[in-house]
Amino acid sequence: MAVNEGIASLSDHLFGSGMAVYAAAMLGYAAEFAFSRLGTRSGAVELSAEVPAARTADDRPAVLVGAGAPADAGSSIEIDPAAAALAAARAREIEAVRQRDTVAHTLVAGNDGDIEVPASARWIGRIAVLLTVVGWALHLGSVITRGIAADRVPWGNMYEFSSMICLIAVTTFLALLTRQKVRWLGVFVMVPVVLYLGFAGTVLYVAPGPLVPALNSYWLKIHVVAAITSSGVFLISAVTTVLFLVKERWENRLADVAAGRADASRAMQSRGGIVMRLPSSAALDTLSYRIIAFAFPIWTFAIIAGAIWAESAWGRYWGWDPKETWSFITWVCYAAYLHARATAGWRGRRAAAIALVAFTALFVDYYLVNLVITGLHSYAGV
Amino acid sequence: MTSSTRSHEPTGSATGLAPKPGFGNPDEFVPAGAMDPAGTADDEAVGFDPDSSGGRRLPEGHGDAGAGVAGVAVAPDAFAPLGPGEPDGSEGPDGPDAGRARAGGVRRSADRDAAGPGAPNATPAGRHPALALAVRSWRQLTSMRTALLLLFLLALAAVPGSLLPQRNINPMRVDQYLSSHPTFGPLLDKLSGFDVFAAPWFAAIYLLLFISLIGCLSSRIRWHIKALFTAPPKAPARPGRLPGGSAWASPLAPADATAGARAALRRRRFRASVAAAGTRRPDGSPDHSVSAEKGYLRETGNLVFHVALVGLLVAIGFGSWFGYSGTTLVVTGDSMANTIISYDQFSGGKLVDTAKLRPFSLTLNRFAAAYEPNGEPSDFRAAVSYSPDLDSPTRQATIRVNHPLVLGNAKIYLIGHGYAPHFVLRDAQRRTVWQGSVPCTPRDGMFTSTCTVKIPDTGLAPLGVRKEPQQLAFSGVFTPTTHLDPTQGYVSTFPAARAPGLTITGFVGNLHLNEGVPQNVYTVDTQDMRQLTLNGPAGTARQAQVLALNNSRQRTLTGLPGGLSLEADSVAEFATFQVKSDPFKEEALIFAVLIIAGLIVSLRVHRRRLWVRARPAPGGGSVVEIGGLSRSHGDGFAVELSQLTTLVREATGPAGGQEPAAQPELAVQPESAVGPGEPAAGGGAAAPSTTESRGTAAGGAASNASEREH
Numbered sequence A: 001m002a003v004n005e006g007i008a009s010l011s012d013h014l015f016g017s018g019m020a021v022y023a024a025a026m027l028g029y030a031a032e033f034a035f036s037r038l039g040t041r042s043g044a045v046e047l048s049a050e051v052p053a054a055r056t057a058d059d060r061p062a063v064l065v066g067a068g069a070p071a072d073a074g075s076s077i078e079i080d081p082a083a084a085a086l087a088a089a090r091a092r093e094i095e096a097v098r099q100r101d102t103v104a105h106t107l108v109a110g111n112d113g114d115i116e117v118p119a120s121a122r123w124i125g126r127i128a129v130l131l132t133v134v135g136w137a138l139h140l141g142s143v144i145t146r147g148i149a150a151d152r153v154p155w156g157n158m159y160e161f162s163s164m165i166c167l168i169a170v171t172t173f174l175a176l177l178t179r180q181k182v183r184w185l186g187v188f189v190m191v192p193v194v195l196y197l198g199f200a201g202t203v204l205y206v207a208p209g210p211l212v213p214a215l216n217s218y219w220l221k222i223h224v225v226a227a228i229t230s231s232g233v234f235l236i237s238a239v240t241t242v243l244f245l246v247k248e249r250w251e252n253r254l255a256d257v258a259a260g261r262a263d264a265s266r267a268m269q270s271r272g273g274i275v276m277r278l279p280s281s282a283a284l285d286t287l288s289y290r291i292i293a294f295a296f297p298i299w300t301f302a303i304i305a306g307a308i309w310a311e312s313a314w315g316r317y318w319g320w321d322p323k324e325t326w327s328f329i330t331w332v333c334y335a336a337y338l339h340a341r342a343t344a345g346w347r348g349r350r351a352a353a354i355a356l357v358a359f360t361a362l363f364v365d366y367y368l369v370n371l372v373i374t375g376l377h378s379y380a381g382v
Numbered sequence B: 001m002t003s004s005t006r007s008h009e010p011t012g013s014a015t016g017l018a019p020k021p022g023f024g025n026p027d028e029f030v031p032a033g034a035m036d037p038a039g040t041a042d043d044e045a046v047g048f049d050p051d052s053s054g055g056r057r058l059p060e061g062h063g064d065a066g067a068g069v070a071g072v073a074v075a076p077d078a079f080a081p082l083g084p085g086e087p088d089g090s091e092g093p094d095g096p097d098a099g100r101a102r103a104g105g106v107r108r109s110a111d112r113d114a115a116g117p118g119a120p121n122a123t124p125a126g127r128h129p130a131l132a133l134a135v136r137s138w139r140q141l142t143s144m145r146t147a148l149l150l151l152f153l154l155a156l157a158a159v160p161g162s163l164l165p166q167r168n169i170n171p172m173r174v175d176q177y178l179s180s181h182p183t184f185g186p187l188l189d190k191l192s193g194f195d196v197f198a199a200p201w202f203a204a205i206y207l208l209l210f211i212s213l214i215g216c217l218s219s220r221i222r223w224h225i226k227a228l229f230t231a232p233p234k235a236p237a238r239p240g241r242l243p244g245g246s247a248w249a250s251p252l253a254p255a256d257a258t259a260g261a262r263a264a265l266r267r268r269r270f271r272a273s274v275a276a277a278g279t280r281r282p283d284g285s286p287d288h289s290v291s292a293e294k295g296y297l298r299e300t301g302n303l304v305f306h307v308a309l310v311g312l313l314v315a316i317g318f319g320s321w322f323g324y325s326g327t328t329l330v331v332t333g334d335s336m337a338n339t340i341i342s343y344d345q346f347s348g349g350k351l352v353d354t355a356k357l358r359p360f361s362l363t364l365n366r367f368a369a370a371y372e373p374n375g376e377p378s379d380f381r382a383a384v385s386y387s388p389d390l391d392s393p394t395r396q397a398t399i400r401v402n403h404p405l406v407l408g409n410a411k412i413y414l415i416g417h418g419y420a421p422h423f424v425l426r427d428a429q430r431r432t433v434w435q436g437s438v439p440c441t442p443r444d445g446m447f448t449s450t451c452t453v454k455i456p457d458t459g460l461a462p463l464g465v466r467k468e469p470q471q472l473a474f475s476g477v478f479t480p481t482t483h484l485d486p487t488q489g490y491v492s493t494f495p496a497a498r499a500p501g502l503t504i505t506g507f508v509g510n511l512h513l514n515e516g517v518p519q520n521v522y523t524v525d526t527q528d529m530r531q532l533t534l535n536g537p538a539g540t541a542r543q544a545q546v547l548a549l550n551n552s553r554q555r556t557l558t559g560l561p562g563g564l565s566l567e568a569d570s571v572a573e574f575a576t577f578q579v580k581s582d583p584f585k586e587e588a589l590i591f592a593v594l595i596i597a598g599l600i601v602s603l604r605v606h607r608r609r610l611w612v613r614a615r616p617a618p619g620g621g622s623v624v625e626i627g628g629l630s631r632s633h634g635d636g637f638a639v640e641l642s643q644l645t646t647l648v649r650e651a652t653g654p655a656g657g658q659e660p661a662a663q664p665e666l667a668v669q670p671e672s673a674v675g676p677g678e679p680a681a682g683g684g685a686a687a688p689s690t691t692e693s694r695g696t697a698a699g700g701a702a703s704n705a706s707e708r709e710h
């Protein structure tokens, strides 16, 4: 089937303009961030004055609990010294949390909920969302016209995979926006998406053409769609995971400052504005988990669909081909992440590290395996 | 109350101990342990250890829910499992455990796992030390922490398998690697670097993982079955203090209130049971409580997932023991039978009986390939007739790439094709001495192919005292669409046989066939042979000739010893088939489907527990408290809890607004379907508008929601 050149070049133009609009949206999100940071400065003073007062009353009982419980237990009957020690440690922790909490509010005017976002900044943010939707529509158009031009599904080579992964990532972000207030995520999603699309449009670009017969299969379509969908969603989870790590570090530093172990650096006070605008690390952690928990079954399905396809194409459903091996590694790493989140001592930072390892494996699976390591899959073409 | 106050409500409500502004007297909420020593014990019975979630590290937990990122407040450990053994948390060591579980604040199932299912932490005194060690190691092995490490190791172990060439995939590249890395290569080979997925260390990791999994599963299945057949865990002393909990005054007597609550919860398909009449609390007062639970499917799904994982491994293992695969080349018009000798290559699992392969047979009637104008292949079809068993009638089928022929457990795949010129050797009297089709090995995308013809029985008398046989061999290059390139000579410009040509050279002498040494059919050992000069289309006495197979006058070689002549009179296509049999493929597929189903259920369903407790109120009626926990569904649960609270309130009190006089200790909250201390100002939070409720879920932190929108 011949390629329709006119539609093919339309697809390329849509791709380019989609990318440009995304880039504009990215600037919009960034501007909203920057402006609301300025807004913080002015709002900080009054808030910090009010907040601690409101807090202390709340906090005291919590502290009392921690400290009081072991004492109580001790006064009653014999108490396991280990238990007492643990309870004491816990009391200290609660104390630390309280202090940190206080400092978080006094030092940098609390969390983003308290930040006065100037109306103008909010408008910029809204426009950025609008631009994202426009960019998304152009991007979608580029994918569809590409399929029409080549008269086949538009996911047959690495350029097309990459474009689709970005499309899914943006779709995920927009879907999240309809359910939660995640506009702060915008800039962090748009930066990798624009870079990724730039990479796809230059290094990976190939003109549309037909599929080689081995790729022309029903299961391939299902397999690739599932793999692309989960990868796009995993991309968002990697973004939120990185943000989690940043925010977590920030919170720990605040704790150090609170405990008098460190001084608030100047960088902390000036750059803190952006970090502060992020939700708490706990919220970021939850968000990352949800996204991964959404994508993981899809990835599992992608692997199984791939195995079914391999079975019908090559007669074996699993052969440890490099592509298969790395899909497996990715899968095992994400499973490890899910386990880590349920394992004491591994939640939080370590689990996040595992999620990033898993995402790296995913990246290797898509790019290094195709470009560097060759296997049966490599005829998917660059 | 100002919004900022609420948004900064600290960890308090999660601990269940913070003063709740909505309640009249904050002092009422002193630590459970201090006020009601029995309470602690009760809380443990709950199993969720509501108390310990206060250990959350992050003060922002509440404030941030306002930012719209949900689910932080109720349970930072929102996705922790319902710890095995927790439902009947009757074993003692929870206290210290709870303290230890710092980060998430809840004693983790991991700790429980490590402690061993349903068994107390400490090894019972009097057990033999060796046994104790064994028990401890077993618990260690079946802990989730070990599973985590083994998962990691497995991922790590798979990496070299993708970086080094592997024998099972590409043995030739392994040889290349070995010859280019003479020192390092053999070392890697010893460490199974080229057979990673068959390596003992790889097997050790996954076997350990699966032993661990099986060990962990067997106890988890027992707990789960037990949980399915027993009542949900007893209510804590003060369910109303759980995050999102609330309390109100009811005109009903405690027993009636709990009955009403139970009915309301049952209607929402909770498994709910009322504490048996006559049950006493530790302080001696009658226990009027309802405990309810929903979402058992989560654990069911999780168990299905893990069991199916084991099942998949077993199916894969059996498949490799009982499966086989073989490749065979069939020239158009020829047949093959499913016996081990018909295969050019055969590999069978350890438990395959090669004498008893399914006796099917197959004839290749026609092979057709279609190409794009640029020579790229677009379609291949092999039309075959086959009989699926010894005496079964012959049937017709077409085998294509991706469309194998299925015969029971065996599948026949089309994996390659090529050309087989047909040769006829004639003697001086033009009688046929030998004839045959000789498959040539394709070398490039245009099907330039290498051909080797070996003719042992030429009819020529042996020579000399040693009676050296005079056998013939030819080697040539077949070009389906022949084109004379000025620099490269004869090349093929298209893969279809539009102008088939054969460049050929000949040898005579001893081929050493039939000497018991296996030979590669695709190469000639010319050590004991002499090159011939050939007459043909290119002229006389040439070392090489070019035959045009479509032209009957340009396809015969003469000038061979003894007046023999060789004609390449036609070309047939051949197809390479791969026969694969994996008798456990269906089972593997079923387990794979179960894996996905179990996974989706376990990640989507949320398990939640709800408790209602009623106490007699001094002036008649009762004070009803409600509270609940969900470890995996923070925000969604808060919405649900508020709805359920409304239902239970309706079931335990007069409908509408006529509230009885507020109890001195418990301010009645008129609107309060929401969390503690969430006054009506919460903005109709009872309505399950997601954002609002999410905010309230976070312990009353919705206040800032309006400041940020998207």
Ligand code: HEM
Pocket: A332, A335, A338, A339, A342, B079, B080, B081, B082, B109, B141, B142, B143, B144, B147, B151, B209, B210, B212, B213, B214, B216, B217, B302, B306, B309, B599, B602, B603
């Ligand atoms: C190949 C091996 C394994 C894989 C891929 C795997 C995968 C998973 C997944 C995806 C979950 C769901 C996590 C969640 O609900 O958040 C899970 C949960 C769990 N797994 Fe595994 N698992 C494996 C092996 C094991 C082993 C060996 C054990 C036990 C020793 C184990 C114990 C558990 C437990 C206790 C949970 C419940 C955690 C929870 O609900 O959060 N798993 N596993």
